[in-house]
Amino acid sequence: MNVRKMVTMAMLAAVSVLLMYLVRFPIFPAAPFLEYDMADVPILIGTFLLGPVCGLILTVVVSVIQAMTVSASSTWIGAVMHIFATGSFVIVAGCIYHKVRTRIGAVLSLVLGSLVMTLAMIPLNLIFTVRFLGAPREVVVAMLVPTIIPFNLIKAAINSVITFSVYKTVAKVLRLQIVEKKNQETSPTYPA
Amino acid sequence: MSIMKSITIGQFVPGDSLMHRLDARAKFIALIFLIIAVFAVNSFVGYAILAAIIFSLLFSSGMPLRYFFRGLRPVYYIMTFTFLIHLIFTKGGNVLLRFGGITVESHGVYLGLFMVLRIVFLVVTTSLLTLTTSPIALTDALEYLMKPLRKIGVPAHEIAMMMTIALRFIPTLMEESEKIMKAQMARGADFESGNIYRRAKSLVPLLVPLFVSSFRRADDLAVAMEARCYRGGEGRTRLNELKAGPRDFIAVACTILLVVFIKWIKV
Numbered sequence: 001m002n003v004r005k006m007v008t009m010a011m012l013a014a015v016s017v018l019l020m021y022l023v024r025f026p027i028f029p030a031a032p033f034l035e036y037d038m039a040d041v042p043i044l045i046g047t048f049l050l051g052p053v054c055g056l057i058l059t060v061v062v063s064v065i066q067a068m069t070v071s072a073s074s075t076w077i078g079a080v081m082h083i084f085a086t087g088s089f090v091i092v093a094g095c096i097y098h099k100v101r102t103r104i105g106a107v108l109s110l111v112l113g114s115l116v117m118t119l120a121m122i123p124l125n126l127i128f129t130v131r132f133l134g135a136p137r138e139v140v141v142a143m144l145v146p147t148i149i150p151f152n153l154i155k156a157a158i159n160s161v162i163t164f165s166v167y168k169t170v171a172k173v174l175r176l177q178i179v180e181k182k183n184q185e186t187s188p189t190y191p192a
Numbered sequence: 193m194s195i196m197k198s199i200t201i202g203q204f205v206p207g208d209s210l211m212h213r214l215d216a217r218a219k220f221i222a223l224i225f226l227i228i229a230v231f232a233v234n235s236f237v238g239y240a241i242l243a244a245i246i247f248s249l250l251f252s253s254g255m256p257l258r259y260f261f262r263g264l265r266p267v268y269y270i271m272t273f274t275f276l277i278h279l280i281f282t283k284g285g286n287v288l289l290r291f292g293g294i295t296v297e298s299h300g301v302y303l304g305l306f307m308v309l310r311i312v313f314l315v316v317t318t319s320l321l322t323l324t325t326s327p328i329a330l331t332d333a334l335e336y337l338m339k340p341l342r343k344i345g346v347p348a349h350e351i352a353m354m355m356t357i358a359l360r361f362i363p364t365l366m367e368e369s370e371k372i373m374k375a376q377m378a379r380g381a382d383f384e385s386g387n388i389y390r391r392a393k394s395l396v397p398l399l400v401p402l403f404v405s406s407f408r409r410a411d412d413l414a415v416a417m418e419a420r421c422y423r424g425g426e427g428r429t430r431l432n433e434l435k436a437g438p439r440d441f442i443a444v445a446c447t448i449l450l451v452v453f454i455k456w457i458k459v
Contacts, residue, residue: 003418003423006353008407010357010358010361011357011361015406033270036392060351064355135274136277154388158389162396169400173403173407
């Protein structure tokens with residue numbers, strides 16, 4: 001892994017944690033612990049730029065930092081759930097966009113990624129919320145359709161829309177930056 | 193949206209207690225075993241034993257107890273929710289209250305309290321690690337503990353390095369984002385009203401400049417690192433080496449014994 005790639009990923013991770021700090025609000029007033037956060041947007045942008053493997057590494061980095069700092073309260077359970085949820089999103093979206101690098105490919109990858117993440121959250125909630133947070137199984141099952149599934153769908157959908165509207169501009173700027181660097185390297189200006 | 197009141201990232205409080213001086217790796221492993229112990233317990237007697245141990249650890253860290261309980265604030269919702277759910281839905285034992293069609297039974301109260309205590313223990317033990325260990329020491333510890341995973345192709349050093357860089361730049365980017373936010377507000381941007389979708393969408397003019405400036409910083413940092421001949425983890429030396437002494441092994445051994453003890457006496 002080259003240094004530039006690694007540092008870019010580190011910055012994306014920093015932005016992700018920062019967004020988690022800045023933007024978090026509950027979607028359903030009835031379930032205030034299901035908070036929307038934007039942490040997935042930089043991770044998805046990193047995935048589109050650098051591929052699914054880097055996206056997965058980013059997810060791990062962000063989740064661990066999150067567990068150490070912002071939401072130490074959700075402890076390691078939150079981090080592990082985040083890794084699995086966002087990880088499934090990132091792998092699906094990254095693999096598709098890596099193959100089909102078009103606007104349609106991006107839309108398709110985000111839609112399928114959102115669906116896979118929502119699906120992945122069902123067993124995860126049944127395992128982690130029941131086993132570790134102690135909510136009775138029947139209650140979690142009862143909550144699946146009215147809250148947990150729509151929550152994850154809404155969250156993934158909003159993050160997908162934001163990623164889609166931000167990615168093109170950001171990628172263009174990054175490419176421009178690299179081109180600028182190359183120009184500087186090929187035509188150095190020496191003082192007379 | 194609350195403008196960041198405190199820019200401190202993480203919760204680390206510097207100090208010189210026994211807990212502070214323990215090796216970060218030892219604390220990390222000990223925490224894992226403590227968490228296993230919390231899950232292994234299944235009676236209030238077991239929790240009393242754990243509470244005694246955890247409280248003595250909290251006192252030995254020499255920090256005011258409210259620091260630990262501050263970490264509980266964000267989980268109040270989950271705690272009340274868990275308690276109420278058990279109160280209403282867990283049946284069995286004596287009927288304590290009858291309220292229209294809803295009955296509160298003693299098993300519900302018992303299980304509700306039990307689960308709330310479990311969450312308290314989980315949060316407090318995790319705070320014990322994050323309050324007494326600097327994030328940098330934690331990432332170093334993680335790098336060390338992830339070393340075996342390198343055999344299956346996990347870039348342990350790079351992951352730890354990314355965490356360190358990210359932790360270093362979060363406050364910087366936070367300042368940056370505050371500046372951008374004020375600049376966009378001066379242009380009439382509205383971050384606070386509208387439904388969820390509108391609110392999230394209003395952040396796009398904040399995100400683009402934030403990404404652009406973070407990429408610029410990444411570029412500068414990459415040049416600086418390359419200029420200093422950074423070339424990954426192989427053969428790299430450190431300013432602060434992690435050193436494990438006898439007390440670190442004792443600490444880990446104690447937590448393992450605790451798990452074994454709890455399993456053995458079945459409390």
